[in-house]
Amino acid sequence: xxxxxxxxxFPYPYYCLMKAFFxxxxxxxxxxxxxxxxxxxxxxxxxGWNSWNKFGCDINEKIIREMADAMVSTGxxxxxxxxxxxxxxxxxxxxxxxxxxxxxxxxxxGMKSLGDYIHSKGLKFGIYSDAGTATCQGRPGxxxxxxxxxRTYAAWGVDYLKYDWCNHGKQNSEASYTTMRDALFKxxxxxxxxxxxxxxxxxxxxxxxxxxxxxxxxxxxxCFDCKNYWGGMGVTGIIDLFADLxxxxxxxxxxxxxxxxxxxxxLIPAEERLHLSMWAMFASxxxxxxxxxxxxxETVSILTNKEVxxxxxxxxxxxxxxxxxxxxxxxxxxxxxxxxxxxxxxxRGSQPVTLDQDLKxxxxxxxxxxxxxxxxxxxxQEIGTTxxxxxxxxxxxxxxxxxxTKK
Numbered sequence: 058x059x060x061x062x063x064x065x066x067f068p069y070p071y072y073c074l075m076k077a078f079f080x081x082x083x084x085x086x087x088x089x090x091x092x093x094x095x096x097x098x099x100x101x102x103x104x105g106w107n108s109w110n111k112f113g114c115d116i117n118e119k120i121i122r123e124m125a126d127a128m129v130s131t132g133x134x135x136x137x138x139x140x141x142x143x144x145x146x147x148x149x150x151x152x153x154x155x156x157x158x159x160x161x162x163x164x165x166x167g168m169k170s171l172g173d174y175i176h177s178k179g180l181k182f183g184i185y186s187d188a189g190t191a192t193c194q195g196r197p198g199x200x201x202x203x204x205x206x207x208r209t210y211a212a213w214g215v216d217y218l219k220y221d222w223c224n225h226g227k228q229n230s231e232a233s234y235t236t237m238r239d240a241l242f243k244x245x246x247x248x249x250x251x252x253x254x255x256x257x258x259x260x261x262x263x264x265x266x267x268x269x270x271x272x273x274x275x276x277x278x279x280c281f282d283c284k285n286y287w288g289g290m291g292v293t294g295i296i297d298l299f300a301d302l303x304x305x306x307x308x309x310x311x312x313x314x315x316x317x318x319x320x321x322x323x324l325i326p327a328e329e330r331l332h333l334s335m336w337a338m339f340a341s342x343x344x345x346x347x348x349x350x351x352x353x354x355e356t357v358s359i360l361t362n363k364e365v366x367x368x369x370x371x372x373x374x375x376x377x378x379x380x381x382x383x384x385x386x387x388x389x390x391x392x393x394x395x396x397x398x399x400x401x402x403x404x405r406g407s408q409p410v411t412l413d414q415d416l417k418x419x420x421x422x423x424x425x426x427x428x429x430x431x432x433x434x435x436x437x438q439e440i441g442t443t444x445x446x447x448x449x450x451x452x453x454x455x456x457x458x459x460x461x462t463k464k
Contacts, residue, residue: 094238095247099269100308101370102342103217103249105140105183106133107316110279110346114146114194117163118171125178127349134180136361137370138345140217140249141175142183145194155205157186157197172214183217183249184210188233189224198224199237207240210248219251220268230258231267238267251313251342255288256298261305261312270311270342274298277315279323281454282405292324292332293405299339299376306340306376313342320347320356327455329359330435331403334458337369338377338389338401364434365458368399377401380420386410386451390420393460398425399434402447402457410451416443416461429461 106128108116125141128134147168149160159168172182186206187198199206199220210218220237222230234252241248252268254260255275264271278284280291295314306312314336319329336343345360368391377391377399385406391399404410418425427444435458441447443461451457 093242094250094266094269095242096309098247098249098309099311101372101374102311102340103140103251103270104137104343104366104369105142105181105217106138106345106349107142107144107183107219108346109144110277110316110318111321111348116143116146118166121171122174123350125175125180127352128180129178131349131352131357132361133345133349133357134178136363137366138343138360139179140181140183140344142185142217142219142344143171144185144219145187145192145221146196147185148192148196151197151202155202157202157206157209169213176214181216182214183219184213184215185219185221187221187223187225188228188230188237188254189222189226191224193221193223200225200228200233203237203240204243207237207244207248210241211244211246215246215248217249217251219253222254222257230254230260231263234260234264234267253313261302265305265310269309270313272315273302273312274315277318279318279321281324281328292318292328292335296335296403299335300379302339303376303378306374308372308374311340311342312376314339316344316346317360318346319360320345320352325454326355326359327452329356331454331456333359333362333365334401334434334456335377335389335403337365338391338399338458340369340371340374340376340391343369362435364432364437364460368393368434368458368460378421384410386412388414390423392423396463398423398429398461400447400459400461402451402459404451404453404455407453409453412447412449412451412457414447416447425461428464430464432460432462434458434460 147159148157150158152158175182189198190200191198250268252260252264252271256273260271274295276289278289278291282293283291302312371393373394375392377389380390381388387403389401417427429443431441433440
C-alpha cells in the first residue's frame with residue numbers, strides 16, 4: 058500500500074507542494090494500471106467468422122463444429138480467418154451462483170468442450186455478451202457480472218469477446234466497456250475485446266485504450282445501398298460513415314465496419330468485390346458471415362484474395378481516406394508499409410464510369426511520383442506505372458483496387 062503521509066516538519070508551503078506532487082504521481086500510476094488491456098493482440102485487424110449475419114439466433118453446437126471444419130477445408134483459415142465467434146443466443150440463464158449458463162439444448166457438450174473443438178482445428182474461440190442487463194435477443198447480459206463472466210470465459214478458453222450495447226438503460230458507454238476491459242485483464246487470459254456500441258457515442262474518440270476494435274456503424278444489412286427503419290444500413294451507407302474515421306485507426310485499435318455479407322445471396326459478385334476491397338482499405342476487421350459449409354468457389358475466391366487481404370493486414374496500420382469524388386466515382390487512398398500505396402476506385406452508380414486518372418500526386422503528407430508499378434489486385438496483374446494515367450471502364454457497383462509499389 059502506498060502511504061502519502063509526508064512529515065509536517067517541512068515548512069508548510071513545501072509540505073503542500075510535496076503532497077500534491079505525490080498525489081499526482083499516485084493518480085498517474087493508478088491511471089496506467091486501469092488503462093491496461095492486452096496490448097500484444099490485434100496488431101493487425103482480426104479476421105474470422107461470426108454466426109450472426111447468416112444464422113441469427115438459430116445456432117447450435119452442430120453448426121458451430123461444422124463451421125470450424127469448413128473454415129479449414131475451404132482455405133479460409135489458411136487465408137487468415139482464424140477467429141470463430143459465436144454470437145447471441147448461446148446463453149440461457151444464470152445459475153444460483155450467478156454463473157452464466159449455456160443453453161443445454163443448443164450446446165449439450167458445454168462451451169468449454171466446444172471451445173476445445175474450435176482450438177483443435179487451429180482456430181480461436183470467440184463469444185458474445187452485452188454490456189447491459191440483457192443481450193439484444195433477451196438473454197442474460199453481463200451488467201453487474203463482468204468479473205465473474207470474464208473468469209468464466211477464461212476457464213472456457215475464450216480468445217475473443219464481442220460485447221454489445223442493448224438494454225443498457227442510462228449506463229455510460231465508456232465506463233461500461235472499461236469495466237469489462239478491466240475484468241478481462243484481471244481474469245488473465247489474453248482476449249481480443251470487440252466493442253459493439255454501434256458508434257452511438259463516438260467510440261473512436263474513447264475506445265483506443267479499452268478495446269482492440271470498436272464498431273463505428275449501425276448493423277450492416279445484406280444489400281448494396283439501402284437503409285432500414287431501425288437504423289441498419291447497406292455497404293455504401295457504411296462506406297460514407299468511414300470517410301473521416303481514418304485518423305482513429307491503428308495497430309491494436311481498429312474501426313469496425315461490421316461483419317461481411319459476402320456469400321449471403323444478395324450482393325452480386327461486383328458488389329462483393331467492392332465490399333471486401335473497402336473493408337480492407339478501412340483496415341476493418343474481416344469477419345465472414347455466410348454459411349461456409351455450402352459456400353461457392355466464387356465466394357471463396359473473393360474472401361480469400363490474398364492481395365486484398367494483405368492491404369487489410371498491412372502492418373503500418375494507416376486506414377484509408379476518401380481522396381476524390383466525381384459523381385458516382387470515388388477514389389480512396391491508403392498508405393502502406395515500405396512507402397507503398399493502395400488506391401480504390403469504386404462506382405456507386407448504375408451506369409459505367411470511364412477512368413482516366415493521374416496518380417502522380419500528393420495526398421496529405423504522402424507524395425507519389427512516376428516511379429511506381431501499378432498492380433490490379435483483383436486481376437492479379439501489373440497494369441502499368443504511375444508514369445501513365447490509369448484508364449479503363451468501371452462497371453456499375455464494381456471496383457478497381459490497385460497497389461503502387463516503388464520500382
